[in-house]
Amino acid sequence: MLRGLTLILAFQLAGLALEQIPGMPLPGPITGMILFFLYLLVTDGGFDPERETARKLLNHMPLFFIPAGAGIITLGSLLQEQALGITLALTLGTLVAFVVTGLLMQWLIR
Amino acid sequence: MTALINSPHFAITLTLAAYLAGHWIYRLTGKPSFLQPVVSGIALVCLALYVLGLDYERYMDGAAIIHFMLGTVTVALALPLYQNLKLIRTHLKPLAITLAVSGIVASGTAVGILWLTGADRGMLLSMATKSITTPFAISVTETIGGYPPLAAAFVMVTGILVAAFGGPILRITGVTHPAARGCAMGMTGHGVATARAFEMGPETGAFSALSIGLMGLYTAVVLGLIMP
Numbered sequence: 001m002l003r004g005l006t007l008i009l010a011f012q013l014a015g016l017a018l019e020q021i022p023g024m025p026l027p028g029p030i031t032g033m034i035l036f037f038l039y040l041l042v043t044d045g046g047f048d049p050e051r052e053t054a055r056k057l058l059n060h061m062p063l064f065f066i067p068a069g070a071g072i073i074t075l076g077s078l079l080q081e082q083a084l085g086i087t088l089a090l091t092l093g094t095l096v097a098f099v100v101t102g103l104l105m106q107w108l109i110r
Numbered sequence: 111m112t113a114l115i116n117s118p119h120f121a122i123t124l125t126l127a128a129y130l131a132g133h134w135i136y137r138l139t140g141k142p143s144f145l146q147p148v149v150s151g152i153a154l155v156c157l158a159l160y161v162l163g164l165d166y167e168r169y170m171d172g173a174a175i176i177h178f179m180l181g182t183v184t185v186a187l188a189l190p191l192y193q194n195l196k197l198i199r200t201h202l203k204p205l206a207i208t209l210a211v212s213g214i215v216a217s218g219t220a221v222g223i224l225w226l227t228g229a230d231r232g233m234l235l236s237m238a239t240k241s242i243t244t245p246f247a248i249s250v251t252e253t254i255g256g257y258p259p260l261a262a263a264f265v266m267v268t269g270i271l272v273a274a275f276g277g278p279i280l281r282i283t284g285v286t287h288p289a290a291r292g293c294a295m296g297m298t299g300h301g302v303a304t305a306r307a308f309e310m311g312p313e314t315g316a317f318s319a320l321s322i323g324l325m326g327l328y329t330a331v332v333l334g335l336i337m338p
Binding site: 005008009012015016024025026027028029030032033034035036037039040041045046051053055057058060061062063064065066067068069070071072073074075078079082084085086088089090091092093094095096097098099100101102103104105106108109110 | 152173177187188228258268283335
């Protein structure tokens with residue numbers, strides 16, 4: 001567990017280091033994910049410690065959204081002001097994207 | 111008492127307890143997708159902050175370690191992406207084209223509609239990540255200058271809508287191929303809809319799971335390049 005966590009944290013740190021490069025389009029954690037992914041490719045799937053740690057973290061992924069998500073408490077007035085636009089964007093936008101994605105993929109496969 | 115409430119001990123315990131309570135509520139109500147543990151977890155934390163009169167910034171200071179771990183779990187997402195990689199090889203071209211179109215349509219339509227109703231820049235940027243997995247959406251929004259909590263909320267609502275209405279819409283539109291069903295669920299509804307996709311079948315679920323990572327990476331790169 002500890003070995004796996006150390007390795008994953010090292011990739012997170014490397015991602016943060018690369019984020020400092022000017023013009024880098026990706027946030028540190030996402031770059032870290034790409035590095036971890038490349039590691040898995042190179043090592044043909046990695047080893048038990050990091051796989052087990054990654055699985056344990058992913059099992060409780062939603063826990064880690066809670067502090068950022070609770071920030072919604074400070075944005076109530078903004079949500080209220082733009083409620084109509086937000087509702088339309090979420091419902092119509094999602095419907096269009098969903099239908100386009102399904103039909104396009106099916107058409108391309110056949 | 112105030113010192114206690116302002117300590118990390120309180121913020122961390124509150125977050126974990128709210129998450130566990132969210133799980134409990136989810137199971138007790140028969141697992142409806144709109145009551146994802148994280149939804150009630152966030153609601154319970156907000157309720158506690160409101161009742162105790164605690165500043166959000168104070169709470170966030172205390173819970174900083176949990177927010178830090180969001181970056182760690184983002185790195186860990188490489189594992190499911192790697193495990194679903196073999197699916198890419200079998201459908202490389204259709205997947206690449208669908209992803210390229212789907213990413214633009216998912217962000218473009220939502221941001222476009224919001225722009226027509228006169229929303230401000232921060233709000234538009236928070237909407238752009240609505241179809242990607244929450245940890246990606248939060249870190250991308252932090253980088254491009256939106257409101258991360260709104261981005262997280264929009265992601266959750268989008269995932270819940272796709273999970274709830276995706277099945278009937280696939281039937282109406284005649285999308286029957288498991289790969290196409292999985293892509294529709296995962297590319298537009300990320301992890302929340304993927305749980306539903308696995309109930310439709312293992313192949314649909316696997317394509318949906320793969321789509322989460324692909325859509326997240328693609329959207330993050332495109333937004334990072336056009337919004338420096």
